[in-house]
Amino acid sequence: MADTDTIVVIGGGIAGVSCTETLSTLCKNESITLVTASPLIKAVTNFKQISRRLEEFDVVENPSSELQEEHRNVTVLQAKVVSIDPLKREIVTSNGKTVPYTKLCICTGGSPKLIMKDDPNVIGIRDTESVSQFQTKLGGSRRVIIVGNGGIATELAYEIEDCEVVWAIKDKSISSTFVDAGTAQFFLPHLSGDKNVQDGPMKRVKYTVKPSPASSSKSGAKGGALGPDWSLGIPMNGQVQRSRHVRVEYECEIKEILSLAEIRQRNLKVDKIGDMEDENTDWPVYALLTNDKMYGCDFIVSATGVVPNGNKLVTLDLDLKLAADGGVIVNNCMKTNIDHIYAAGDVCSASWDWAPHWLQMRLWSQARQMGCYAAQCIKADLNDEAISLDFCFELFAHVTKFFGYKVILLGKFNGQGLDDGYEILLRMTKGVEYIKVILKDGRMQGAILIGETDLEETFENLILNQLDLSRYGEDLLDPGIDIDDYFD
Ligand SMILES: Cc1cc2nc3c(=O)[nH]c(=O)nc-3n(C[C@H](O)[C@H](O)[C@H](O)COP(=O)(O)OP(=O)(O)OC[C@H]3O[C@@H](n4cnc5c(N)ncnc54)[C@H](O)[C@@H]3O)c2cc1C
Numbered sequence: 001m002a003d004t005d006t007i008v009v010i011g012g013g014i015a016g017v018s019c020t021e022t023l024s025t026l027c028k029n030e031s032i033t034l035v036t037a038s039p040l041i042k043a044v045t046n047f048k049q050i051s052r053r054l055e056e057f058d059v060v061e062n063p064s065s066e067l068q069e070e071h072r073n074v075t076v077l078q079a080k081v082v083s084i085d086p087l088k089r090e091i092v093t094s095n096g097k098t099v100p101y102t103k104l105c106i107c108t109g110g111s112p113k114l115i116m117k118d119d120p121n122v123i124g125i126r127d128t129e130s131v132s133q134f135q136t137k138l139g140g141s142r143r144v145i146i147v148g149n150g151g152i153a154t155e156l157a158y159e160i161e162d163c164e165v166v167w168a169i170k171d172k173s174i175s176s177t178f179v180d181a182g183t184a185q186f187f188l189p190h191l192s193g194d195k196n197v198q199d200g201p202m203k204r205v206k207y208t209v210k211p212s213p214a215s216s217s218k219s220g221a222k223g224g225a226l227g228p229d230w231s232l233g234i235p236m237n238g239q240v241q242r243s244r245h246v247r248v249e250y251e252c253e254i255k256e257i258l259s260l261a262e263i264r265q266r267n268l269k270v271d272k273i274g275d276m277e278d279e280n281t282d283w284p285v286y287a288l289l290t291n292d293k294m295y296g297c298d299f300i301v302s303a304t305g306v307v308p309n310g311n312k313l314v315t316l317d318l319d320l321k322l323a324a325d326g327g328v329i330v331n332n333c334m335k336t337n338i339d340h341i342y343a344a345g346d347v348c349s350a351s352w353d354w355a356p357h358w359l360q361m362r363l364w365s366q367a368r369q370m371g372c373y374a375a376q377c378i379k380a381d382l383n384d385e386a387i388s389l390d391f392c393f394e395l396f397a398h399v400t401k402f403f404g405y406k407v408i409l410l411g412k413f414n415g416q417g418l419d420d421g422y423e424i425l426l427r428m429t430k431g432v433e434y435i436k437v438i439l440k441d442g443r444m445q446g447a448i449l450i451g452e453t454d455l456e457e458t459f460e461n462l463i464l465n466q467l468d469l470s471r472y473g474e475d476l477l478d479p480g481i482d483i484d485d486y487f488d
């Protein structure tokens with residue numbers, strides 16, 4: 001490798017920063033340039049493994065100078081990349097700078113996929129700036145409608161206080177991106193009343209924004225996606241002092257968004273909820289749902305997923321191959337279809353043959369793992385060495401928190417791709433814990449663990465080693481049996 005090699009990474013989110021930091025350690029003789037549109041960059045701190053595959057870490061947003069100080073061979077450029085020339089092997093930034101590269105790793109994340117995105121009454125949540133916009137709006141609100149049924153909607157439905165919430169979901173049960181209908185039942189009581197306070201330490205990643213003179217909201221540049229515990233410490237209060245209550249509208253979408261004038265002009269009937277409104281209550285905006293319910297509200301949150309920024313790269317005249325979900329296709333070495341260009345994190349679609357118990361979800365943990373692994377692949381490539389897929393891609397493992405409970409998802413936790421030929425074992429103590437295990441031919445394929453079950457390590461091993469568990473039958477989840485003794 002020549003001393004002058006420059007490896008360029010685009011994106012200051014967790015994938016880009018993890019890639020840059022790993023490259024800095026692995027390729028000490030190379031110079032590494034991180035180009036990012038946002039003034040603050042993400043960093044993982046206090047990294048710990050809570051089991052072999054489950055990771056615990058804090059995330060901070062730092063000024064880019066800190067990364068440069070800690071890693072002498074790293075330069076950070078705050079600019080948007082506006083073109084990539086794979087023949088000349090150079091990128092051009094919004095401030096007219098040309099940066100040559102030997103290897104390039106694209107970590108440009110995703111953008112919220114908003115319904116009715118030009119309507120000022122509809123907002124999305126992606127970065128620190130959008131959270132602040134949301135908080136300001138919520139502060140003066142009596143009712144908000146949340147659309148979507150994934151991570152953000154689930155967290156908001158729990159966190160919002162002093163404001164009525166209508167949660168409109170396409171599915172038959174809540175939180176369906178993460179859990180099945182049975183598991184959702186466990187959460188339902190927490191849609192109203194006091195919040196659930198669990199005792200004991202939460203084994204879960206934390207998210208902090210370090211105070212910094214460079215605030216992303218001032219710059220106007222879009223920052224990286226928020227992540228674990230983004231909602232902790234962020235007051236989410238509306239303007240009506242009342243006990244928490246979320247009204248769920250199942251199996252519907254928003255058909256139309258209307259103004260008060262349109263409601264009057266078309267003489268439309270508005271549905272009322274509880275005692276908060278009468279015939280004369282006016283709302284800033286109205287939503288007509290596909291189940292023909294019409295609700296007024298102060299604003300609508302569209303928590304309807306993320307579109308990888310792959311399309312934006314194609315508009316940079318780059319002939320990158322994209323998957324159906326819009327992500328940049330990468331192979332098992334994180335390589336795109338263009339020579340010397342890699343991709344990692346939310347922007348990419350993992351297009352190798354997945355291990356039987358892994359799946360891609362656009363998550364903080366996977367952004368970190370892919371960023372680190374892409375760096376290893378780049379190093380191997382520069383040294384003409386072979387590399388095998390990192391073991392973190394053997395098993396899907398995610399730890400998060402929903403409705404105040406620790407939630408651990410392992411392997412094919414919802415029986416994804418297993419057809420119908422699987423069996424489910426359940427154990428539930430209302431308000432305390434919920435354990436669901438997916439078995440196929442007596443072997444564990446996945447699990448959902450809610451509460452402080454302490455079963456994650458054992459189950460992780462059982463999924464990986466595919467031990468035949470048929471002889472244990474339902475004893476596998478018998479609370480009177482210390483399951484660890486069987487298998488450790
Ligand atoms: C509200 C919210 C809550 C979440 N909660 C969780 C959670 O609890 N657990 C979890 O695992 N995951 C969570 N996620 C998902 C997680 O945050 C993302 O999967 C992860 O942050 C993606 O990281 P990334 O580096 O791939 O992309 P991003 O964080 O989106 O970073 C992309 C970077 O690229 C830069 N960029 C984009 N285009 C250009 C360009 N042309 N030139 C230069 N720079 C560019 C951006 O400025 C940004 O710095 C959450 C996401 C959101 C929005």
Ligand SMILES: NC(=O)C1=CN([C@@H]2O[C@H](COP(=O)(O)OP(=O)(O)OC[C@H]3O[C@@H](n4cnc5c(N)ncnc54)[C@H](O)[C@@H]3O)[C@@H](O)[C@H]2O)C=CC1
Binds near residue numbers: 400
């Ligand atoms: N605790 C965690 O692990 C969290 C993870 N995240 C991640 O952040 C990212 C963004 O979160 P979300 O926006 O919640 O995405 P998501 O992918 O988790 O959920 C999107 C939801 O929107 C629904 N939807 C899509 N289009 C719709 C439409 N037109 N009308 C109604 N519903 C529609 C989908 O059915 C799905 O339920 C995701 O990658 C998510 O995994 C977010 C928050 C918390």
